[in-house]
Amino acid sequence: MASFDYFVGNLRCSKCGSISRADLSTNMQTKLSLTPKLTELGVGQRVYADWRDLCAAGYVCITRPLIEDSLVLLDLWECPVCFTPFNWAKIIIEHSIIRVIESVDLTAAIVESANYISEDCRYALDEQVAASSESIVGSLLEYLRRQMNADA
Numbered sequence: 001m002a003s004f005d006y007f008v009g010n011l012r013c014s015k016c017g018s019i020s021r022a023d024l025s026t027n028m029q030t031k032l033s034l035t036p037k038l039t040e041l042g043v044g045q046r047v048y049a050d051w052r053d054l055c056a057a058g059y060v061c062i063t064r065p066l067i068e069d070s071l072v073l074l075d076l077w078e079c080p081v082c083f084t085p086f087n088w089a090k091i092i093i094e095h096s097i098i099r100v101i102e103s104v105d106l107t108a109a110i111v112e113s114a115n116y117i118s119e120d121c122r123y124a125l126d127e128q129v130a131a132s133s134e135s136i137v138g139s140l141l142e143y144l145r146r147q148m149n150a151d152a
Helices: 108-113 121-131 135-151
Strands: 005-007 059-061 070-077 087-094 097-104 116-118
Touching: 070 108, 070 121, 087 108
Parallel strands: 070 116
Antiparallel strands: 059 116, 070 087, 087 097
């Protein structure tokens, strides 16, 4: 039985600028679905999830919990052209329907707009703390480390 699905979208790589196909080549895995089947989840598709327990699906609350059936997730994807592993994506889900999947740069404004971040993002944050001039990245990394230690 599969343990994850894929978010898919046309995403622009932060390194080479290429735009991905909306398929699993970006390897943006999600454990959000109640019954994952390696499904490609794109804009307009319904996601069946336990919205009350996103932590069990591998997400960490970073700003505020789910509000009125609207959810913003931050996740990682890999460029299928240059193989850059730590590109960021913002996924907006409203009333269980995926409304937006877009590539983003990790900035204070993006973090503040999100409810949850994939717990796998902590691996990318280590690399980006040194390269970022925004303290939000370092603050987010420290927050995630505290959350991971509290859950252990």
